[in-house]
Amino acid sequence: KQEVTQIPAALSVPEGENLVLNCSLTDSAIYNLQWFRQDPGKGLTSLLLIQSSQREQTSGRLNASLDKSSGRSTLYIAASQPGDSATYLCAVNTGGFKTIFGAGTRLFVKA
Amino acid sequence: EPEVTQTPSHQVTQMGQEVILRCVPISNHLYFYWYRQILGQKVEFLVSFYNNEISEKSEIFDDQFSVERPDGSNFTLKIRSTKLEDSAMYFCASSAEGVNTIYFGEGSWLTVV
Numbered sequence: 001k002q003e004v005t006q007i008p009a010a011l012s013v014p015e016g017e018n019l020v021l022n023c024s025l026t027d028s029a030i031y032n033l034q035w036f037r038q039d040p041g042k043g044l045t046s047l048l049l050i051q052s053s054q055r056e057q058t059s060g061r062l063n064a065s066l067d068k069s070s071g072r073s074t075l076y077i078a079a080s081q082p083g084d085s086a087t088y089l090c091a092v093n094t095g096g097f098k099t100i101f102g103a104g105t106r107l108f109v110k111a
Numbered sequence: 112e113p114e115v116t117q118t119p120s121h122q123v124t125q126m127g128q129e130v131i132l133r134c135v136p137i138s139n140h141l142y143f144y145w146y147r148q149i150l151g152q153k154v155e156f157l158v159s160f161y162n163n164e165i166s167e168k169s170e171i172f173d174d175q176f177s178v179e180r181p182d183g184s185n186f187t188l189k190i191r192s193t194k195l196e197d198s199a200m201y202f203c204a205s206s207a208e209g210v211n212t213i214y215f216g217e218g219s220w221l222t223v224v
Contacts, residue, residue, distance in 0.1 A: 043115075049212045098159065103153050
């Protein structure tokens with residue numbers, strides 16, 4: 001059974017710092033992996049999608065990588081800004097219609 | 112940019128009442144989903160819907176729940192005889208293909224009292 005673990009659960013950094021959020025999977029059988037952003041009381045905004053055949057995807061200051069052999073994904077945020085403060089969710093699809101979510105990393109970027 | 116819209120944004124209902132949550136998926140999408148997030152917990156899959164039928168459902172999605180696509184634009188989640196533990200944020204989502212980028216709505220907060 002696939003489970004998704006995100007470390008750390010919470011992170012506070014000063015503005016401008018580069019940071020890495022981690023996502024670990026218990027099963028390396030991945031169809032795709034998606035990173036989302038969630039603001040308090042709001043919906044989920046898709047940030048990046050990595051297909052199982054890909055190793056990374058980039059969008060602006062965000063870079064997501066996927067290592068299937070180790071069952072790990074990272075989300076790299078460059079030059080963090082206060083507006084990046086949110087919860088970041090890692091979610092994996094193993095080939096069916098269901099996407100399995102991690103508990104998220106709550107990020108706070110201090111001005 | 113196209114988006115998934117959900118109504119109502121917040122609903123308070125008495126225990127035992129029926130609730131219908133409504134969603135308008137992105138217009139050219141073919142796959143529709145409902146997820147829920149109990150306060151402080153993970154986002155959980157409830158059900159997926161494709162070609163006018165349920166394609167997959169979780170163990171949470173029991174006989175209390177049903178989904179419907181009553182017309183070409185709306186997608187609904189009905190919860191019969193609500194319980195206190197049904198209190199959660201319910202998210203509708205859609206995707207162009209079954210295992211592609213999933214787009215979520217802003218959610219409907221359901222509070223059962």
